[in-house]
Amino acid sequence: MIVDLDDVAGAGALLSRALDLPEDAVEGEVLAARLATPPVGRAVVRVGASDGTGAAFASISDADPSLGHVELLAVLPEARRRGVGSRLLRAAEERLRALGATRVRLGGNPPCYAWPGIDVRYTPAVCLARRAGYKVSDTAWNMTADLTRRDAFPEQADESQDFKVEAAGPDVPEWVRGIWGDGWAWEVEQSLGRAGAGCYVARRGGEVLGFAAYGANRPSWFGPMGTAPAAEGLGVGRVLLRRCLADQRAMGLSAAQIGWAGPIGFYSKAVGARIERVFWIYTKTLG
Structure with a gap:
């Protein structure tokens, strides 16, 4: 029954x-x-x-x-x-x-x-x-990032001098909503202040350039991530991605899933991620 x-x-x-x-x-x-x-x-x-x-x-x-x-x-x-x-x-x-x-x-x-x-x-x-x-x-597909690779995730983040990376605050979901809509804003909200989750932003002065979150739905999954159109090409996404994956490695994970992944080329180049899970x-x- x-x-x-x-x-x-x-x-x-x-x-x-x-x-x-x-x-x-x-x-x-x-x-x-x-x-x-x-x-x-x-x-x-x-x-x-x-x-x-x-x-x-x-x-x-x-x-x-x-x-x-x-x-x-x-x-x-x-x-x-x-x-x-x-x-x-x-x-x-x-x-x-x-x-x-x-x-x-x-x-x-x-x-x-x-x-x-x-x-x-x-x-x-x-x-x-x-x-x-x-x-x-x-x-659809996920990409797997091998968190045991020390060469891909150095202890010191290679941040550009043009921006600073910091933990996201309560203002970030609204900023995300203004560019990418309610869905990603909700995921960012879920990543703030929860065990097994987190979110970082890149700022230049008082301006938010991009964000990256992990653990919104599952602790082992990374995403979403986005860079403001005006900040594309500055390397913001790569730095934010590596900061989040470093946190997930510190949690004891040996691998992270980049959920519903794209663009494939970016993740492959940035952290050596590979397509692994395929979904119909x-x-x-x-x-």
């Missing part, structure tokens, strides 16, 4: 057991807590198997009220091939339909998300999506 899911802590424990990739399983509790505290006003759906063998998190797009997202669906290994995943997906679809969705996407609903889509290594999830009539509508984003129209 599928029921509404109210026990977020229990869902986190389930995710820690159900997610097959170690980098996801270790953050299972974080993922459940993050998806349970989305931006204000977001319509959310949480369903679970009554016997505790599976859970799904879904929501309505902040930008398009006709688009629903199934952001996360997980079933314990011992309960697979019993139809639990299919029942969870159908229940999530019906609840999203009741909220006005005419299309459903299997993937993240930024700015609060677990991952862009289905990691291609999650074979059972790919099979479920295909059986349920979903088709690949987009592809599936969509279907509700009949």
